[in-house]
Amino acid sequence: xxxxxxxxxxxxxxxxxxxxxxxxxxxxxxxxxxxxxxxxxxxxxxxxxxxxxxxxxxxxxxxxxxxxxxxxxxxxxxxxxxxxxxxxxxxxxxxxxxxxxxxxxxxxxxxxxxxxxxxxxxxxxxxxxxxxxxxxxxxxxxxxxxxxxxxxxxxxxxxxxxxxxxxxxxxxxxxxxxxxxxxxxxxxxxxxxxxxxxxxxxxxxxxxxxxxxxxxxxxxxxxxxxxxxxxxxxxxxxxxxxxxxxxxxxxxxxxxxxxxxxxxxxxxxxxxxxxxxxxxxxxxxxxxxxxxxxxxxxxxxxxxxxxxxxxxxxxxxxxxxxxxxxxxxxxxxxxxxxxxxxxxxxxxxxxxxxxxxxxxxxxxxxxxxxxxxxxxxxxxxxxxxxxxxxxxxxxxxxxxxxxxxxxxxxxxxxxxxxxxxxxxxxxxxxxxxxxxxxxxxxx
Amino acid sequence: xxxxxxxxxxxxxxxxxxxxxxxxxxxxxxxxxxxxxxxxxxxxxxxxxxxxxxxxxxxxxxxxxxxxxxxxxxxxxxxxxxxxxxxxxxxxxxxxxxxxxxxxxxxxxxxxxxxxxxxxxxxxxxxxxxxxxx
Numbered sequence: 001x002x003x004x005x006x007x008x009x010x011x012x013x014x015x016x017x018x019x020x021x022x023x024x025x026x027x028x029x030x031x032x033x034x035x036x037x038x039x040x041x042x043x044x045x046x047x048x049x050x051x052x053x054x055x056x057x058x059x060x061x062x063x064x065x066x067x068x069x070x071x072x073x074x075x076x077x078x079x080x081x082x083x084x085x086x087x088x089x090x091x092x093x094x095x096x097x098x099x100x101x102x103x104x105x106x107x108x109x110x111x112x113x114x115x116x117x118x119x120x121x122x123x124x125x126x127x128x129x130x131x132x133x134x135x136x137x138x139x140x141x142x143x144x145x146x147x148x149x150x151x152x153x154x155x156x157x158x159x160x161x162x163x164x165x166x167x168x169x170x171x172x173x174x175x176x177x178x179x180x181x182x183x184x185x186x187x188x189x190x191x192x193x194x195x196x197x198x199x200x201x202x203x204x205x206x207x208x209x210x211x212x213x214x215x216x217x218x219x220x221x222x223x224x225x226x227x228x229x230x231x232x233x234x235x236x237x238x239x240x241x242x243x244x245x246x247x248x249x250x251x252x253x254x255x256x257x258x259x260x261x262x263x264x265x266x267x268x269x270x271x272x273x274x275x276x277x278x279x280x281x282x283x284x285x286x287x288x289x290x291x292x293x294x295x296x297x298x299x300x301x302x303x304x305x306x307x308x309x310x311x312x313x314x315x316x317x318x319x320x321x322x323x324x325x326x327x328x329x330x331x332x333x334x335x336x337x338x339x340x341x342x343x344x345x346x347x348x349x350x351x352x353x354x355x356x357x358x359x360x361x362x363x364x365x366x367x368x369x370x371x372x373x374x375x376x377x378x379x380x381x382x383x384x385x386x387x388x389x390x391x392x393x394x395x396x397x398x399x400x401x402x403x404x405x406x407x408x409x410x411x412x413x414x415x416x417x418x419x420x421x422x423x424x425x426x427x428x429x430x431x432x433x434x435x436x437x438x439x440x441x442x443x
Numbered sequence: 444x445x446x447x448x449x450x451x452x453x454x455x456x457x458x459x460x461x462x463x464x465x466x467x468x469x470x471x472x473x474x475x476x477x478x479x480x481x482x483x484x485x486x487x488x489x490x491x492x493x494x495x496x497x498x499x500x501x502x503x504x505x506x507x508x509x510x511x512x513x514x515x516x517x518x519x520x521x522x523x524x525x526x527x528x529x530x531x532x533x534x535x536x537x538x539x540x541x542x543x544x545x546x547x548x549x550x551x552x553x554x555x556x557x558x559x560x561x562x563x564x565x566x567x568x569x570x571x572x573x574x575x576x577x
Contacts, residue, residue: 275532275534275535277532277533277534279500279531280528280531282498282499282500283500283524283526284549285518285519285522285551286549
């Protein structure tokens with residue numbers, strides 16, 4: 001037993017002295033739990049509001065009420081105005097809303113048109129323009145709008161059902177039906193016949209917006225609800241994308257694996273040191289800058305090949321269209337690979353050993369992937385997390401790949417901000433790596 | 444005779460503060476053409492560090508070191524130097540002949556796998572049987 005205890009103690013000391021192992025064991029899971037918790041509502045922060053353009057052209061009271069309810073939604077942030085390049089703030093029109101969704105400024109626009117609702121309406125008519133580049137986000141928006149209607153103005157639904165019945169039966173038949181019902185209720189329950197008929201025919205906002213205690217949004221009611229609340233949906237972007245699911249996620253996974261591969265390539269300097277081949281190399285007439293440049297070149301070529309294989313898999317197996325914008329795809333792959341290897345070089349220059357480099361890179365890659373949108377749409381994050389996301393290279397790479405594959409963006413539009421920021425990260429990280437290499441005499 | 448190696452006030456320190464190690468402290472030395480020079484000293488005297496500074500493997504803290512009248516930071520000077528480091532290993536992903544070609548090319552020699560020079564040098568060290576082995 002004593003020997004077992006001594007051997008146990010040995011393993012404990014060995015583990016606690018291995019900072020890399022401790023970091024991988026405790027720090028990474030802790031950080032990921034915080035990120036997941038914040039996204040799915042169990043953490044310290046609440047989920048960020050999804051921005052949506054709201055255009056109210058209807059001019060009816062019920063529409064104003066509904067818009068005010070959307071304004072106070074905990075899931076959506078309604079946007080009604082637009083600031084142009086001259087700083088002039090204008091109300092967003094339906095056409096402008098379509099343009100802003102099309103260019104990726106907002107994921108969706110809800111229009112309450114002139115025919116939204118009138119005394120003769122048999123349904124509430126919405127126009128819904130959307131860019132489903134993030135499926136979860138898109139479903140959340142539509143679900144929230146429907147829920148708002150069902151829960152905030154539940155009394156409108158029976159009224160709309162009556163109107164539909166009227167249009168089906170004809171006006172005189174419907175009037176006879178109402179009178180018969182009123183007679184029946186009046187004779188059996190002593191209710192005022194005129195009041196009953198009035199309540200079935202007139203629109204009273206106070207009654208309409210009175211909250212119904214029953215749950216109107218249960219699944220059995222859903223089909224009826226869809227008849228009464230009509231969404232004229234129009235997908236403005238990505239409608240021609242053959243496999244939206246894979247097209248959305250392929251860029252995120254691409255940059256994550258690229259980071260793992262190229263960080264490994266950079267930290268192979270430690271392996272060469274351990275093997276003894278690095279010292280042999282530096283006895284030769286080669287400069288350190290030549291050595292590093294060759295490393296960069298190899299990493300970029302390797303990264304490009306890896307991405308090519310990954311995208312070809314996506315093309316052959318899932319029909320992801322990689323060829324209609326192939327030049328821009330290759331260009332973004334190159335820029336992403338440049339930023340990824342620069343990140344790997346910083347880690348290598350900062351670390352003291354291969355184990356440390358592996359632990360630090362795993363920590364940062366997983367955090368950057370979670371924060372940067374490789375796993376979930378960034379718009380689902382709390383606001384503070386969305387700000388942090390923009391400081392990760394994964395965010396800009398994921399966005400750039402989405403621009404190419406989902407939006408078919410042209411070369412000039414990619415240059416700013418995506419390419420500029422990714423190349424900026426690459427240059428800044430390279431400078432930092434070279435400074436650390438020199439200062440710490442890593443090589 | 445001209446000076447092949449010229450070292451002036453060369454120092455190399457490792458670490459900082461109380462844990463700092465002075466591997467070389469103000470070394471001045473010159474070695475002329477044709478001399479055979481033996482560098483002797485106890486363990487930790489700085490022999491290897493001095494050689495590493497001359498080869499540019501480590502950078503000096505202060506002072507200068509020149510070989511063939513060129514500062515050791517100029518990597519071109521290493522074309523004229525042969526050095527067998529301690530605990531030396533060849534890349535295990537290269538065969539015997541590939542190692543020779545690889546390091547020869549890095550030294551500026553035009554050579555390929557079919558060059559008769561490869562057989563010649565392998566024969567010289569009795570390692571012909573490892574020519575195709577990694």
